[in-house]
Amino acid sequence: MWELTEEQRDLRALAAQVAAEQYAPRAREWDAGRVHLPDAERRRLADLGLLALTLPEEFGGGGRPLIDALIVLEELAKASPVAAWPVFEASTGPARVIDLFGSEEQRKRILPEVASGKTTIAVSISEPDAGSAATDATTTARIEGDQVVLNGTKRWCSGAGFSEKYLVYVRFGPEKGSAGMGAVLVDRDTPGLTFGPQENLMGFRGIGSADMFLSDVRVPLDDVIVPKGGFRKLFTAFSVERLGNATMSLAVGQTALDRTARYIQERRQFGREIAEFQTVQSALADMVVQVEAARLLIARAAVNAGTGAPAALEASVAKLFANQMAKQVSDLAIQLHGGYGYSEEYEVERLHRDAHGWALAGGTPAMQRIRIASEYLGRRFDQRGQCAG
Incomplete structure (x- = not known):
């Protein structure tokens, strides 16, 4: 234990x-x-x-x-x-x-x-036509002497416009898929880098999200973090980030549970605390089970990782479960709060909004399921080769 x-x-x-x-x-x-x-x-x-x-x-x-x-x-x-x-x-x-x-x-x-807190680095992977299919990215990186010239558009960059630096995933060559992919570090104030307006998202408010436009952006060759062909090893880093994402979902679930536990012992109906009603107890029990299960899945992956990166299967299982848990538990919290759950004053609705964001970020539940099946079976599946029958 x-x-x-x-x-x-x-x-x-x-x-x-x-x-x-x-x-x-x-x-x-x-x-x-x-x-x-x-x-x-x-x-x-x-x-x-x-x-x-x-x-x-x-x-x-x-x-x-x-x-x-x-x-x-x-x-x-x-x-x-x-x-x-x-x-x-x-x-x-x-x-x-x-x-x-x-x-x-x-x-x-x-x-x-x-x-030291002087710099925050944001990651920029997605594009208008490359979301879950990250290796469909078309933002180009052309090496000229001791510089790299970047051109393209990035989308859904969390922290865009606020972070001081950006790890931008780019295509170094014409090779399809991951073979031509790599990553370059770009400073916020680099000439040619501009940002679109901040997105008005359902959740994630205050974190920021915007498009990034790169027009002949020149960065030193020394800022190529992952050279051409190194994209596959980045799945190691993705597993670390997925546990961070899962933990953010865990925080949503635990907070929703804590607020609900307090509320049902304060709120009275028909002359007694609503915590005394079996339907309320049943819903609360479901919330407890889901939160505790998510915590254990995250802990297993993280403890096994030590100071390194977690196993891809364990990280994806933890992320998928925690993401789903946060949505379900925050939804139950709204229901148990009744009308107050729909009010901004109690902040439960904020938790539900954020829960959906974490499920979308860092690989959607649908993509996690594919990843889990692939890791469990030890096989790779080409989604591009499938068609509806």
């Missing part, structure tokens, strides 16, 4: 205290105003040692196992996904790609700025 160590309990307590004091009181305001986390708060997280827990100590990170980052991520996300977002990016997102696959020079140059 896996249990938190004393050090991990202390880490969780610190994150929970910061979340309760600094972020929970502002969560509704940030959601309503679509407010991005102030840079000062990101630096606060870095100063407290909560930001880049999985990055190496030699570059200013915590050098901790993945499970430690997920513990912090959950506590912050229970207060506000906006507050948790920089930790997601630094400890489970594109910064880990640089840590895992970047050169020693790149790691020394880039990671300390992430660990």
Whole structure:
């Protein structure tokens, strides 16, 4: 049976205290105003040692196992996904790609700025005609001497316009599929890079999302993080990010459960607490089971990963289950709150909106099912070769 160590309990307590004091009181305001986390708060997280827990100590990170980052991520996300977002990016997102696959020079140059809170790196994969089929990307990278010239359009980039740097997935050559794919780091202020208007999304408010337009964007050759043909090894990094995503869903489910448990013991109907009604107890029990199961699936994958990357099968199973759990549990929370669940005041509706976003991000449930079947059977399936009969 896996249990938190004393050090991990202390880490969780610190994150929970910061979340309760600094972020929970502002969560509704940030959601309503679509407010991005102030840079000062990101630096606060870095100063407290909560930001880049999985990055190496030699570059200013915590050098901790993945499970430690997920513990912090959950506590912050229970207060506000906006507050948790920089930790997601630094400890489970594109910064880990640089840590895992970047050169020693790149790691020394880039990671300390992430660990200090000076820089956030966002990932940019999707395009208008390349979402789940990421290897259909058409954004091009042409090498000219000691520079790389980028042209194309990126879509659904979380953090676009706010993050200081972007890990952009591009096509280095005419080869189809993953063979020509790689990734390049681009600064926000690079000439030729522009951003579309911020999307008004159902959830994820305050994290930001926008199109990116690259017109003869020139970056140093030294900023090619993953060269041509290296796309397949990025699935390792995707597994790390999927556990971060699953943890954000876990935070939604746990928060919905906690709020509901309080509410049903405060709300009275027919002269007694509604917690005394069997239908309410049954719904709450379903919520508890789903949240606990998601937590165990995430913990299994993360503990087995240690300081490395989780197994692809375990990560996809955890993400799929946690994503579905968050939607179902937050929906039950709305139902058990009755009319109050439909009100912004109780913030349960915000949880439900965010739950749907996490299910779409980082690989949809449909794509996770394909990934799970592929990993379990040890086979690859070409979706392009299928047709409806």
